[in-house]
Amino acid sequence: GRSVFDMSESKAKLLEHNSGLKFKDVAGCDEAKQEIMEFVTYLKNPKKYRDLGAKIPKGALLSGPPGTGKTLLAKAAAGEADVPFITVNGSEFQEIFVGVGSARVRDMFALARRHAPCILFIDEIDALGRKRGNGSFNSHSEQENTLNQLLVEMDGFNSNTNVIVLAGTNRADILDPALMRPGRFDRHIYLGPPDVKGRASIFKVHLQQLKLDSCIKLEFLARKLAALTPRFTGADIANVCNEAALIAARHLNPHVDTKHFEQAIERIIGGLEKKSHVLQLAERTIVAYHEAGHAVTGWFLEHADPLLKVSIVPRWKGLGYAQYLPKEQYLLSQEQLFDQMCMNLGGRVAEEVVQLGMSDLLGQMSFELGDIATQKPFSEPTAQLIDQEVRTLVDTAYQHTLKLITDKKQVVDLVAKRLLEKEVLQKSDMVELLGPRPFKDNSLYEE
Numbered sequence: 001g002r003s004v005f006d007m008s009e010s011k012a013k014l015l016e017h018n019s020g021l022k023f024k025d026v027a028g029c030d031e032a033k034q035e036i037m038e039f040v041t042y043l044k045n046p047k048k049y050r051d052l053g054a055k056i057p058k059g060a061l062l063s064g065p066p067g068t069g070k071t072l073l074a075k076a077a078a079g080e081a082d083v084p085f086i087t088v089n090g091s092e093f094q095e096i097f098v099g100v101g102s103a104r105v106r107d108m109f110a111l112a113r114r115h116a117p118c119i120l121f122i123d124e125i126d127a128l129g130r131k132r133g134n135g136s137f138n139s140h141s142e143q144e145n146t147l148n149q150l151l152v153e154m155d156g157f158n159s160n161t162n163v164i165v166l167a168g169t170n171r172a173d174i175l176d177p178a179l180m181r182p183g184r185f186d187r188h189i190y191l192g193p194p195d196v197k198g199r200a201s202i203f204k205v206h207l208q209q210l211k212l213d214s215c216i217k218l219e220f221l222a223r224k225l226a227a228l229t230p231r232f233t234g235a236d237i238a239n240v241c242n243e244a245a246l247i248a249a250r251h252l253n254p255h256v257d258t259k260h261f262e263q264a265i266e267r268i269i270g271g272l273e274k275k276s277h278v279l280q281l282a283e284r285t286i287v288a289y290h291e292a293g294h295a296v297t298g299w300f301l302e303h304a305d306p307l308l309k310v311s312i313v314p315r316w317k318g319l320g321y322a323q324y325l326p327k328e329q330y331l332l333s334q335e336q337l338f339d340q341m342c343m344n345l346g347g348r349v350a351e352e353v354v355q356l357g358m359s360d361l362l363g364q365m366s367f368e369l370g371d372i373a374t375q376k377p378f379s380e381p382t383a384q385l386i387d388q389e390v391r392t393l394v395d396t397a398y399q400h401t402l403k404l405i406t407d408k409k410q411v412v413d414l415v416a417k418r419l420l421e422k423e424v425l426q427k428s429d430m431v432e433l434l435g436p437r438p439f440k441d442n443s444l445y446e447e
């Protein structure tokens, strides 16, 4: 009979035999490329894997904000492996009629099996893969059927199926955990907004497609434009390049020129609303000082974990982050706990010292009202005692951190300024700025 998942008209856009895209078209995101490489190797030679008795990977979740290249990377993987690429959007399965959603899932997998070896890309998988069991509407139970069908199909793959399922989402946090079980989307590849280096290499890819003024040095222009576009995603950058070409055409220029790019960037930032962009710039400075505060505090406290890198490129939650090498150890000494506390306070203290942020009326404590608030296993006087002790401890750490940051204010300035410039600082950058850390980094992983 006629398929419910009527692909007769949309077939062409659904299935591409040869996208022509390669990994070189995806700039930056080297880690993500490396992770997806294993699927490519497998699709090129499944027999090698089977002969070795290896469990074949079935799928991966590509997560990250819109425009960061998830679809592009999936497509390029198909191009590299030279296999067909099938795309669908999770929202196409949202159906209120009983059985329609799951029938579509079945049809989609049947199509993929017919074209195997191939890559099936389900964009916006959150539309059909939300956590189950948190609603009482009928549409929810229909959504559950659809999701169950997806799980059944994936579990039904065997080592001869040769279909790799990739799924894109910017809401990995709301996905049903069943999707991430072994043998399903058990690999998680994150694509974040690019840092300044990443943006320069994305610009390079897109600039190559334009007719530039012959005196322009591609490398130089790419770096310059990257510096002008903090927080832009790959999609925004593609947009800038296209807009610049349109502006050049409008002015009847035979080449695209630096000023066209500058106008394009202005226009796109204008589109994102000027006011919020200005705010964003102020916010970047705050974030830079905040992260510099963490990094500098940790640098000068002996028992804090050694720093790996510090960044003001926004990720998952939060606007920046500092990353440390944890020591291989389960019980922390009192000194370690104290230094760790100071390091955590360092961000906020740095904001205060340069008078950027605002101090909070409740002092330096945050209050979590979990279960413990309703059923304390201790008496009211004990609770007060705990409060007092905690407050004393936090205050001591706060004073300690305040003194450190005040003493090292110039160093914090230095690190914050370099962060605003480079967006990501590795440990080696810190050493270049501050000299070697005054203690031995006695972590197991340390080189």
Ligand code: ADP
Pocket (backbone or CB within 6 Å): 025, 026, 027, 028, 029, 065, 066, 067, 068, 069, 070, 071, 072, 073, 168, 202, 205, 233, 234, 235, 236, 238
């Ligand atoms: P997502 O699927 O994450 O929303 P896309 O893959 O659809 O984003 O990206 C949209 C467009 O942005 C791509 O077609 C490409 O032109 C551009 N783009 C995004 N990331 C990159 C990148 N890393 N390198 C080159 N171009 C990119």
